[in-house]
Amino acid sequence: MTARNLFLLPGDGIGPEAMGEVRKIIAYMNEAMNAGFVTDEGLVGGSAYDAHGAAISEGDMQKALAADAVLFGAVGGPKWDDVPYEVRPEAGLLRLRKDLELFANLRPAICYPALANASSLKPELVEGLDILIIRELTGGVYFGEPKTITDLGNGQKRAIDTQVYDTYEIERISAVAFEMARTRQNRVCSMEKRNVMKSGVLWNQVVTATHKDKYSDVKLEHMLADAGGMQLVRAPKQFDVIVTDNLFGDMLSDVAAMLTGSLGMLPSASLGAPDAKTGKRKALYEPVHGSAPDIAGQGIANPIAMIASFAMCLRYSFNLVKEADNLEKAIANVLDKGIRTGDIMAEGAKKVGTTEMGDAILAEF
Amino acid sequence: MTARNLFLLPGDGIGPEAMGEVRKIIAYMNEAMNAGFVTDEGLVGGSAYDAHGAAISEGDMQKALAADAVLFGAVGGPKWDDVPYEVRPEAGLLRLRKDLELFANLRPAICYPALANASSLKPELVEGLDILIIRELTGGVYFGEPKTITDLGNGQKRAIDTQVYDTYEIERISAVAFEMARTRQNRVCSMEKRNVMKSGVLWNQVVTATHKDKYSDVKLEHMLADAGGMQLVRAPKQFDVIVTDNLFGDMLSDVAAMLTGSLGMLPSASLGAPDAKTGKRKALYEPVHGSAPDIAGQGIANPIAMIASFAMCLRYSFNLVKEADNLEKAIANVLDKGIRTGDIMAEGAKKVGTTEMGDAILAEF
Ligand SMILES: CC(C)[C@H](C(=O)O)[C@@H](O)C(=O)O
Ligand SMILES: CC(C)[C@H](C(=O)O)[C@@H](O)C(=O)O
Numbered sequence: 001m002t003a004r005n006l007f008l009l010p011g012d013g014i015g016p017e018a019m020g021e022v023r024k025i026i027a028y029m030n031e032a033m034n035a036g037f038v039t040d041e042g043l044v045g046g047s048a049y050d051a052h053g054a055a056i057s058e059g060d061m062q063k064a065l066a067a068d069a070v071l072f073g074a075v076g077g078p079k080w081d082d083v084p085y086e087v088r089p090e091a092g093l094l095r096l097r098k099d100l101e102l103f104a105n106l107r108p109a110i111c112y113p114a115l116a117n118a119s120s121l122k123p124e125l126v127e128g129l130d131i132l133i134i135r136e137l138t139g140g141v142y143f144g145e146p147k148t149i150t151d152l153g154n155g156q157k158r159a160i161d162t163q164v165y166d167t168y169e170i171e172r173i174s175a176v177a178f179e180m181a182r183t184r185q186n187r188v189c190s191m192e193k194r195n196v197m198k199s200g201v202l203w204n205q206v207v208t209a210t211h212k213d214k215y216s217d218v219k220l221e222h223m224l225a226d227a228g229g230m231q232l233v234r235a236p237k238q239f240d241v242i243v244t245d246n247l248f249g250d251m252l253s254d255v256a257a258m259l260t261g262s263l264g265m266l267p268s269a270s271l272g273a274p275d276a277k278t279g280k281r282k283a284l285y286e287p288v289h290g291s292a293p294d295i296a297g298q299g300i301a302n303p304i305a306m307i308a309s310f311a312m313c314l315r316y317s318f319n320l321v322k323e324a325d326n327l328e329k330a331i332a333n334v335l336d337k338g339i340r341t342g343d344i345m346a347e348g349a350k351k352v353g354t355t356e357m358g359d360a361i362l363a364e365f
Numbered sequence: 366m367t368a369r370n371l372f373l374l375p376g377d378g379i380g381p382e383a384m385g386e387v388r389k390i391i392a393y394m395n396e397a398m399n400a401g402f403v404t405d406e407g408l409v410g411g412s413a414y415d416a417h418g419a420a421i422s423e424g425d426m427q428k429a430l431a432a433d434a435v436l437f438g439a440v441g442g443p444k445w446d447d448v449p450y451e452v453r454p455e456a457g458l459l460r461l462r463k464d465l466e467l468f469a470n471l472r473p474a475i476c477y478p479a480l481a482n483a484s485s486l487k488p489e490l491v492e493g494l495d496i497l498i499i500r501e502l503t504g505g506v507y508f509g510e511p512k513t514i515t516d517l518g519n520g521q522k523r524a525i526d527t528q529v530y531d532t533y534e535i536e537r538i539s540a541v542a543f544e545m546a547r548t549r550q551n552r553v554c555s556m557e558k559r560n561v562m563k564s565g566v567l568w569n570q571v572v573t574a575t576h577k578d579k580y581s582d583v584k585l586e587h588m589l590a591d592a593g594g595m596q597l598v599r600a601p602k603q604f605d606v607i608v609t610d611n612l613f614g615d616m617l618s619d620v621a622a623m624l625t626g627s628l629g630m631l632p633s634a635s636l637g638a639p640d641a642k643t644g645k646r647k648a649l650y651e652p653v654h655g656s657a658p659d660i661a662g663q664g665i666a667n668p669i670a671m672i673a674s675f676a677m678c679l680r681y682s683f684n685l686v687k688e689a690d691n692l693e694k695a696i697a698n699v700l701d702k703g704i705r706t707g708d709i710m711a712e713g714a715k716k717v718g719t720t721e722m723g724d725a726i727l728a729e730f
Binding site: 076085088090094120121122125141142144147148149152155156157158159160161162163164165166167168193195196197198199201202203225226227229230232233234235247248250251254255257258259263 | 441450453455459485486487490506507509512513514517520521522523524525526527528529530531532533558560561562563564566567568590591592594595597598599600612613615616619620622623624628
């Protein structure tokens with residue numbers, strides 16, 4: 001069996017603590033299942049800045065490019081609020097996405113049954129919720145040029161950001177959405193602002209054409225992104241797969257995540273195109289939550305999102321579908337048993353720290 | 366007394382029906398209170414396209430520019446889904462905003478107590494909710510150039526939209542936010558994506574400087590726009606005034622509106638700068654909801670948002686504060702009495718149509 005190469009980037013804040021629990025699962029899988037994972041580890045975000053003066057070093061970028069999959073914790077914290085724009089913690093994450101060409105960001109918004117009451121929405125609106133948001137991740141306003149601040153004199157500055165989308169970028173992300181829909185409820189809702197943005201007009205046209213060409217068996221709907229935000233709040237269960245651009249995806253996936261009441265538990269996968277020869281996709285897996293500097297280092301962070309991200313890694317990078325299912329089931333079981341970290345504490349539940357939560361999941365796995 | 370000039374643009378869909386109820390209130394105020402309103406009326410959106418081939422005619426633009434205030438209904442509908450981009454219904458609204466320089470969009474998100482149960486959020490999270498979203502309305506990605514779709518050959522097209530913000534644009538909108546905050550809970554939360562967008566960096570700097578310069582008595586907080594969307598869903602009552610750019614404002618104000626459960630009831634005001642000589646601001650008032658083509662012409666549309674928009678007009682364009690208060694109280698009273706249009710129907714309430722709702726509010730006024 002060839003080695004399965006994982007590159008770990010725990011990052012800042014609670015990232016390292018959460019990653020520690022994944023490391024236990026990897027060790028267990030190597031020992032008990034002969035899984036053959038080989039891990040290496042690097043720095044990203046503020047910790048990379050402290051060590052190298054960059055949000056990720058060239059050496060670590062090379063390792064990320066060479067790995068079968070990257071596991072990413074979280075970046076940022078007040079300590080680095082005033083570092084220069086080009087080396088801010090987020091720059092490390094953005095460079096990874098761009099240089100690994102991880103154009104397809106998969107963000108499941110599911111509501112763990114045991115947590116339906118934690119949602120701010122009425123429980124009946126979120127019980128059983130299972131949306132998959134497919135966010136374009138290497139284009140749009142995140143990377144378009146010009147992206148500048150210019151001094152105009154007279155005390156005036158002008159800031160410019162540019163949203164750019166080419167046909168092929170929209171084609172490939174909508175193909176991912178349609179493929180994913182076929183494994184689910186076979187429905188895709190595409191969101192843009194075609195009434196205001198030219199990129200929305202092109203987005204709408206290309207999604208429509210891709211659908212007609214190759215995926216006419218999938219049900220396709222179009223929605224303006226602002227109306228989409230409203231509908232997510234009003235009746236989230238109407239959606240199956242949502243496909244949208246980088247910036248709208250950022251906003252809408254966060255709103256959707258918060259709706260579930262399971263924010264601290266939600267994973268994400270960022271995938272590249274399949275390699276022409278090997279069929280392998282570059283990939284990065286990260287929790288949806290941030291680095292939570294306020295609770296970092298206390299051993300109380302919830303590692304579930306990081307562990308669930310590793311489950312996505314098993315599924316999408318290594319085709320270990322059964323193992324992924326089992327790991328997800330282990331998480332659900334632990335929640336059903338009333339074992340909780342502080343962020344999801346409920347009356348009558350048993351409050352545990354980061355490592356106990358990791359141990360409990362491992363015991364169910 | 367000089368005349369108070371109102372220019373009415375009912376628009377498409379349910380716009381004309383809703384405007385009809387405002388017309389009754391205007392007539393009443395002229396008769397009973399000698400208010401001196403003089404009204405003229407024009408076409409906008411699809412109805413203007415049908416009549417003139419443009420989303421608003423030059424003549425009507427001139428009238429809008431000359432009026433003390435514009436009352437706007439709603440635009441759009443499936444009939445005009447395929448008209449050319451430049452003359453689509455929304456173009457009329459966007460041109461009005463731009464040519465009248467209505468840079469400050471005020472969107473109150475309030476929860477009418479009688480409707481707290483209509484929210485998809487748990488009632489305790491929205492009862493008493495009263496947020497004011499201040500959205501920049503004449504800049505950003507809505508109007509920045511280039512805004513193009515180019516044919517690259519090879520079947521590839523490239524769409525470009527440009528987000529542009531100058532210092533003065535951010536200064537004046539943040540000043541509005543701070544001024545408004547002083548009349549409320551004295552708290553402003555500014556939202557942008559400074560971790561990704563240069564316009565977010567400048568936005569953050571200018572809001573901070575404006576605050577320090579002239580409004581340091583107001584409590585100022587900064588939040589990333591995606592986190593802001595989450596916080597709106599999680600705990601909306603934490604906010605007093607939110608100030609944000611054109612596109613984020615579009616998304617966030619719609620999410621906030623939907624949270625209240627009172628979407629069909631929410632008004633908005635779009636204001637220009639005070640004239641150097643007269644101190645008067647150009648202004649346009651419109652409901653947050655759309656043209657609802659599916660129920661247009663049936664006499665069942667809810668006119669409350671349009672009437673509440675007229676109340677904002679009384680307050681901001683004519684300084685008729687007592688009258689504005691009374692009109693808003695009339696709306697709340699009618700809701701308390703259990704009189705409802707179909708969209709906000711509840712068990713045990715009395716279901717009425719558009720004109721009965723207008724009459725009921727007028728009777729309480
Ligand atoms: C950290 C930040 C750059 C990032 C983004 O805006 O994409 C984050 O919000 C996310 O959604 O992954
Ligand atoms: C109709 C449309 C152009 C408009 C906008 O995007 O501004 C609407 O959504 C709004 O919020 O007023």
